[in-house]
Amino acid sequence: MKIFYINKRKLYMIITLLCIIIVFIIFYNVYYKNSEETFKEDVFYKGNTNENIIAFACNVDWGNEYIPEMLSIFEEEEIKITYFVTGKWAEKNKDLLKEIYSHDHEIGNHGYSHENYGELGYEANMEGIKKCHEVLNETLDIECKYFAPPSGSFNDNTIKAAKDLNYDIIMWSIDTIDWRDDSTEDKIINRVLTQAEKSTIVLMHPTEETIKALPTIIKSLKKEGYSIGKVNQIIK
Structure with a gap:
């Protein structure tokens, strides 16, 4: 052996x-x-309250032509939501931004430009969030605290940059996908109503089909016992 x-x-x-x-x-x-x-x-991705409230988050980098009608719908239904706007859009549309804010809607940071923050380093993330913050502060004299990354793209650098700037990152629970060409009124309504539950965040954009879908969505959610509000109302 x-x-x-x-x-x-x-x-x-x-x-x-x-x-x-x-x-x-x-x-x-x-x-x-x-x-x-x-x-x-x-x-x-959702709030942390036990109340029967759902937050609407509307990301804005285009779609100006649909915003006035959207504001009218919310005004009629006595609803205040959160609009996440890019800094570039805010610079070019200061009057419209002020109009949104005058209706007591919450304004959030959507980055200075609509790019994939998940592909950026720390400094670039910091610059994009900070630059938008400064534009909104200068225009509305507000200190935003919520950042919604464009396309939902973020990485560890985004998280660190947001945290260093005293921001929370806001994603969504329900995506209406209303920006897509095949997203009809009925599809948008179905996406929201079949997934709705307390403390969810519904992502939308100012589009024609969203405008058509909103009245039905709002009335149906209210009938189910939900109230509709801003992001800051579901995060305690």
Whole structure:
């Protein structure tokens, strides 16, 4: 019977390699867990209130022609929502922005330009959020606290930049997908009403089909016992 011997040098190398592997596994698990917790703490896909309220979030970088009618619908129904606007849009449409704000709607930060923040580094994320913040502050004299990344694109750099600027990141629970050509009035209504529950965030944009769908959505949600409001009303 053969007996295999391992000299001390080889044994030392094997033990060292095993230690490195163990340290790597521990580091990976801790980092992954902490990263996952960071996403949970700093990104809101829905609110945390137990009240029967649903928040409407309207992202604005285009669609000016539909905003006045949208405002009229909300005014008639006595509803105040959150409008997330880009800094570029705000600079070009100051009067319309002021009109939205004059109806007591909440204004949120949608970045300076409509780009994928999930593909950007920390400094670029910081610049985009901060620049929009400054435009909104200068125009409306407000301090925004919610950031909705365009296209829902974000990464760890986005989270860190937002946190450093005292922002919470707002995503959505229900996506109307109203920007897509095949999104009809009926489809938008169905997407909202089949997924509605307390503390959800409904994402929409100023589009023709959204305008058509809103009256039915609002009346149906109210009939089901929900009130409709701003993002700040569902995050405590």
